[in-house]
Amino acid sequence: MRLLLLSNSTNAGEGYLAWPEPHIRAFLGEGPKRIFFVPFAGLRASWDEYAQRVRERFSAMGHALQAAQETRTPLTLAAEAEVLVVGGGNSFQLMKELHETGLAPLIRERVRAGIPYVGWSAGSNVACPTIRTTNDMPVVETPSLSAMGLVPFQINPHFTDAHPPGHAGETRTERLLEFLEANPAATVVGLPEGTALRREEERLSLIGSKPARLFRKGLAPRDLWPDEDLSFLLDS
């Protein structure tokens, strides 16, 4: 399997999809690719607007992109595409649509067969076994929290230790420790903004200049570094 799972599309104060661009270029390689894009996580802009924004960025990298809502036969389009890209937004809305359209099993099957997958934020959440480590609000009912399971561990995108001073609500780390109480066999990777995980078959590595944070029940959270071989996470 070939995966590029980004924490986020855009760092604060930077251009849209700017920080990931060199990593997406390196991941997709030379030559124009036909990309199938899933904008279902988008809620505050229309899917057409969302797709247009993403198309502009991928066009600049030399690729042609069609979005799921631009065709009456998204399953056919997805089945014929050379790359599958799933954008961020709300993970519940995204998973609901992936279930209802039948795209979830198709994407899983194609990625398992070797088609490259790029996701950011919610698009990284749905590559995990479940969306139980999303930061998103459950604004719609999804038939199940189960997701596509392209990796055997959970990702928490936009991971941060920052917490507003004087705020008593749970920190991100506290929320992930709650997740481990309820899911004691699970592994979670907290992926800070500006980082990504790249899977090349049975090899996994961290991209970016910051460490990610590994959470397992009963073990102290520890940092994972970009020069570290993270392939052991594929056995989790």
Add this chain to the structure above:
Amino acid sequence: MRLLLLSNSTNAGEGYLAWPEPHIRAFLGEGPKRIFFVPFAGLRASWDEYAQRVRERFSAMGHALQAAQETRTPLTLAAEAEVLVVGGGNSFQLMKELHETGLAPLIRERVRAGIPYVGWSAGSNVACPTIRTTNDMPVVETPSLSAMGLVPFQINPHFTDAHPPGHAGETRTERLLEFLEANPAATVVGLPEGTALRREEERLSLIGSKPARLFRKGLAPRDLWPDEDLSFLLDS
């Protein structure tokens, strides 16, 4: 209906259930009451530990408290209690247990019949039509996001505008605007820490020294103040 819906149990740096104590005392009135407590939202401490902590605080106010897990017949205990109290923690875990134990319909029925209800954080989320405006991570599957509907609007507890500098993830307000895109007929009250809503039959008011924030689709968010009559929200 008589409801006291608190944003949070405890302000940063203060004692457990300290800020709400005068409001709980005023709400419950004179004379010892038999309280039924629901600790199901707790994940990082045991339900027994959680109940003990809450019992100490309510004992100090002169009331006797029994928790749902302390009896083999929680439905009977809840049916006979004089006050129903639902504590905070994880809203998904709480709603799952409320559904599975059958306590959700019983609590709703008793509160509609006039039994006072006190909830904080997740305990306020489940008093709303759904838990779709929780801040909690979906760490377990709940059969449905539907909740007890003791008020016709949604509460966002621990509401804050604060956002870590340099963090690109969604602000709380952005998440609530996403909720309204997906649920355009809904009304949301963002309830900052240290505030609560008190319902006395068809009258609703805000408690605390800070404004709450009202969100409706197509309208600019606006502040709600403690001296304001908020009863119009009961028609929403």
